[in-house]
Each structure stands twice: as C-alpha cells, then as structure tokens.
Amino acid sequence: MPTHSRAAQPTTVLHLVQPVDGGVARVVTDLVRAQTAQGIRAVVGCPPGGTLGDAARSAGAEVFTWRAGRAPGPGLPAELAGARGLLRRIRPDLLHAHSAKAGLAGRLAARGTPPTVFQPHAWSFDAVGGTTAALALRWERYAARWADRVLCVSEAERRAGESEGITARWTVIRNGVDLDHFRPGAPDPAQDRAESRAALPLPPTFPADGPLAVCVGRICAQKGQDILLRAWPEVLAAVPAARLALVGDGPDAERLRRTAPARVHFAGAAADIRPWLRAADLVVLPSRWEGMALAPLEAMACGRPVLVSDVSGARESLPSGQGRLCLVPPEDPTALAEALGRLLAEPRLLAELGEQARQHARTDFDVRRTTDAVTGLYHELLGRPRPLNQERISR
Template sequence: MRKHPSPDPSPAGSGSGSSFTVLHLVQPVDGGVARVVADLARAQTAAGLRVLVGCPRGGQLADAARDAGAEVHTWRAGRSPGPGLPAEVLGAARLIGRLRPDLLHAHSAKAGLAGRLAVRGSLPTVFQPHAWSFDAVSGTTAALALRWERVGARWADRVLCVSEAERRAGESEGITARWAVIRNGVDLTRFRPARGGDGGRAEARTALRLPDGGPLAVCIGRLCPQKGQDVLLRAWPEVLGTVPGARLALVGDGPDAERLRRTAPPGVHFAGAAADIRPWLRAADLVVLPSRWEGMALAPLEAMACGRPVLVSDVSGARESLPSGQGRLCLVPPEDPTALAKALGRLLAEPRLLTELGEQAQQHARTEFDVRRTTDAVTGLYHELLGRPRPLNQERISR
C-alpha cells in the first residue's frame, strides 16, 4: 500500500482508534449506484464510522443517504464528462479539503475521474467503477475513457469491482490496478417473497391494478441504452407469437422513455419510476434485464431474493449472479433480440419451470447475496487501507 499523510486528528477528521471518516463521492444519484451507496452508508454509520456523501442535488441518493445516517454535501457534477470537468474537479477538491475525510470512496466514472484528479494519491482512495466507462461509449470517446482508466488506476489504492468478470474486463483492457472484488448484495429483510403460496403475486397484481391475464415479464431499470429495453421491445412481437397472452411491463424512467414509447408494440405497459420496486418484482412471473453492459446488476439479485426467476444478458456479473445450472436457460447474448425472444417464449410458456427456477433463485440469493456480507467486506477493506484493526463484530460477520 502506498504511504499517505497521517489522518488529521482534529474534529473534522476522525482521530485515532477504529472509527474514521469516509467520504463517498457519487455521480450518478439514482438507480443501482444510489442503492449501493445508501446500503454502505447505513451499515457504516451503524458500525460507528462518520459517513459523508458528496453528490449532486436531485435523484434518489441524497434523501436515501440522509435516511441512512450520512451527512450529505452538495457536489455539483454532471453525469457525463464535458467542459464543466475542471470546475467539478475543483469542487471535489474543495469539498475534500473542507471535510478532511480519512478515506475517499469514489463511485462510478464521473466521481472516479473528478475524485482521483482532485486527490492524486494524497488520500487513501477506493474507486468503484459500477461498470466500466469505456463500455458506455464508442469511438474516440471510448478510447479516451480507456486511456484515462489506465492512467487513473495509479491514484486508487484499490479499484473495487463488483464481479470477477468486471475485474477481468479491466485487466484485459490493460488497466493495471490494485484490485479488490466484493460482489453486490441486497437487503434480504426487504427483498423477500410476500406471504402466500404464490409469493405475493396475486396481492401485488391487485395493488398495482394489473388486469388478469397471461404470464407477466417485468423489466426494471433506467430507460437508457445500457439497460437494453429497446432490444426487449424488438423481441416482444416474436414472444407474443409463442405465448399470445404474455404481458410486458417496463418499470423505470430515463432519457429513452419517449423514444421507447413511440417504438413499443401494442400492449406494453410503461409503469414509470417506482419508489418501491418490490410490488413489481412480486407481481412478475419472470424478471428480464437485457443489458448491454453491467458490473453486477442489482435488479436481478433483488428479483431472485423475492423468489422470482430472471433472464439476463450475458454481460459482466450475470453468470456470477445466477444459480448453478441456470445459465443455459437464463442467459442470452447481449443485443440479440432473436435469442432473447426464444428464451422468453420458452420460459413464459412453462409456469412450472418458472416456479422451480424462482425457488432455486431465492435460495441462491439468500445464500450468496446478503448485503451485510457486502458492506462488512467494504468496511474491512477501509480498515486494511488505513492500517487499522477490524472491530471484532465485523470479523465474526465476515466468517
């Protein structure tokens, strides 16, 4: 580990002992990244850390982080790189200088860019890509993003990936880093089947005012190119040819909402953003996420924890998410509407198979993706980087 200046023991810092101050610098402020940061803030606050979150206004994160016990500070930053980058870096540097955290945890491409440029190795730094920036763009922009990630890795004490596949993707692109892999997790006290023999399906459909009918596929995610809803809509007419009564609901909002509405086949339900996605997960017979890229998507983990089978594109983290043996049924190539349609048709036509897959998925999620294990491992990583002993209760949980 690189040597850093000792933490300032003044009140703005954390002083000595096992408690310390971590600053989560975050952009974007919605979707899975926001849920991950809120889960970390909740667990770390409970563990006695002083947790700060620097993020733009708007989105889900600020309120969720406050509810989790974090101090929230405004950091003005757009979602994508642009001419405002120097001001964003300066804003991050000023925020860090004022708050004087012991450790910086930068989440996603923009915060990873601005945070590492602001600190440049002067403070223990964890960078968590939440999917690689160069996968989200193409051409010259992708080349520049990759070049930056290769250079910027020198200013991260750990590059924290959420799947082995995400780490391998970085290595294969020539990123030399001090790697850590800690898989995403979900709150199993919140994401679980509702009572009833059908796992709450009938009750959820009544609450959502969904009409009775054939099997329901639900896609949950930001309406944007990454999540691949356009691929799903291209596949759906073929699905209806196989399972005429099948229904599809898209849950979420985003920049592609209007375009997707214009191109959607008849009968697709656009639910908009949902403050609580659990009713939609429980209403579904199958949850589908045809992403173009991911690190390890949260929505499939949450669906499995609710006892619902998932169909996902074979991107980073997908194979590691699924129960053993489900890959042949529940993985499809990304950006392949024909393969997606065939897989959807095969699954939606077999309710008994869906039930069996859902039971396997629930057990798998409860065994492998408890968020307490995730948050404990991240906090343990902080202790390692700061050279501080882990509290005994964390050591017990990790075992």
C-alpha cells in the same frame, strides 16, 4: 484547551458519487447505513436531485452538494474544483469514489491523499464508443495509480479491466441486497403474484391470466429496454397472452413509449419496486453492460426467476445450472425472444427456477456480507484493526 488527536475521532469516509438514482445510489445508501451503525462518519458528496441525497441522510450520512454531470465535458474543471473543495472541507480519512465521473474528478483531486478506493460500477469505456471510449480507457489505465484499491463488484468486471490493460490493486466484493426488505410477500408464490397484481395499476386491456414479464431499471441504452421491445412481438407470437411491464424512467422512455408494441405497459418510476417484482412470473434485464446489476438480485430474493444478458456479473449472479436457460447474448433480440417465449410458456419451470433463485439469493447475496467486506477493506487500507465480525471477499 485540551486537544484531541485525529486518531481519536471517528473514521471519516467521503463517498463521492455522480449517479443519484438507480443501482449506484442504492449501493451507496446501503454502505452508508452499515458504516454509520459501525461508528464510521459517512459523508456523501453528490449532485442535487434524484433519490440519493435524501436516502443517504435517512441512512445516517452527512450530505454535501457536488455538482457533476454524467458525461465528460466542459464542466470538468468546475467538477474537479468542487471535489477538491469537499476534500479540504471534510478532510476524510478515506475517499470512496463511485462510478466514472466521480472516479475521474475524485482521483484527480485527491491523487492518492487520502487513501482512495475507486469503484467503477461498470467500466466507462463500455458505455461509449469510438474516440471517447479510447480516451476513457487511456484514462483508466493512467488513473489506476491514484487508487489504493480498485473495487469491482464481480470477477468478470475485474477480468474486463485487466484484459484492457488496467494495472491495479484489485478487490472483488460482490453486490448484495437487503434480504429483510426483498423477500416474497406471501409463502405461496401464486398467492404472492395474485395479491401483488391486484394492487398494481396494470392496464385493463391486459389479459387477466397471462404471464407477466417485468423489466426494472433506468430506461436508457445501458439497460437494453429497446432490445426487449424489438423482441416482444416475437414473444407474443409464441405466447399470445404474455404481458410486459417496464418499471423505471430515463432518457429513452418517451421515445420507446411512442414505438412500443402491444401488451407493453410503461409503469414509470416506482418508489418501491417490490410489488412489481412479486407480481412477475419472470424478471428480465437485457443490459448491454453491467458490473453486477442489482435488479436481478432483488428479483431472486423475492423468489422470482430472472432472464439476463450475458454481460459482466450476470453468470456470477445466477444459481448454478441456470445459465443455460436464463442467459442470452447481449444485443440479440431474436435470442431474447426465444428464451422469453420458452420460459413464459412453462409455469412449472418458472416456479422451480424461482425457488432456486430465492435460496441462492439468501445464501450468496446478503448485503450485510457486502458492507462488512467494504468496511474491512477500509480498515486494511488505513492500517487499523478489522472488527472480528467482518468478512472480506477479495482478490
């Protein structure tokens, strides 16, 4: 019976992932789609539920169940055993561990064999406080030895790791979005907004012609919707016809809904967020921490201006010159209200910022550039020739 060398088989990459919704799930799905098209065998290990499993299968991945929770806790031994089981079963050429929990279990399970890429998607020690944050940082400093590369999505994310004493082999590859999917729905922005709003379930109590701010993201502490709701009464005092839609679901949704001020609509999760982005005059994301958030990139690709808190990746996301108007300090509802009120009162300024944002996204945030760079990194780590059409962005 003839034998086949391992080298003759397609390169196998195991994506170990804990978050099954939101930006991490979309990043992994984009990678899987591109890697499958390039002849790589992409395998995803993730918990059941959420959108990732089905999306990854549709993109061409084999999907295996890896049971893991978001937070560290007594389930870690079972999560570690599950990661080891996947590595034995799949025998990947390379492990790509996404986010804190997969980075913890994956690196402990692999210990550098096979070659390992760890992508934090925002640092775990930013997400917690006190003793837990100290332990998370201690772990990240220690575990960097088991990552052949720590892959950051912004220079700010890399600098944050370095400044906290993490010594690693770094690569920076910025997030990107599918520019064929995220684009204006009509050439004229006013027509685009009107048509999108007509198709959405906006409350009948909303003023018909008021400016609309939209916040897209998991409703949780990280994304800062509570800060936005604290700022909103002050926004209404400056722009009485303003409206706000929160698109997404999450652990804080019910609590925030009970105490929300006037002119706020909780739209819930949306299978397609494009109509909401296109309906907006302004897209706002007041995050407490990020690596480089996808929602602002998607909004800009749809031709909408964004207002974001000045956390990792935010400045690198914005067009040159927009930082003065479109960045606010994190966890500062007063500054957020002032910026929102100023922007929502100036439709011509919003139109100008939106066009700048659209051009910027199309120039700098094409997901094909991102996925090609990641695949190029794999080839480098595996010592294999890089396809000529791939561009690497690294440090």
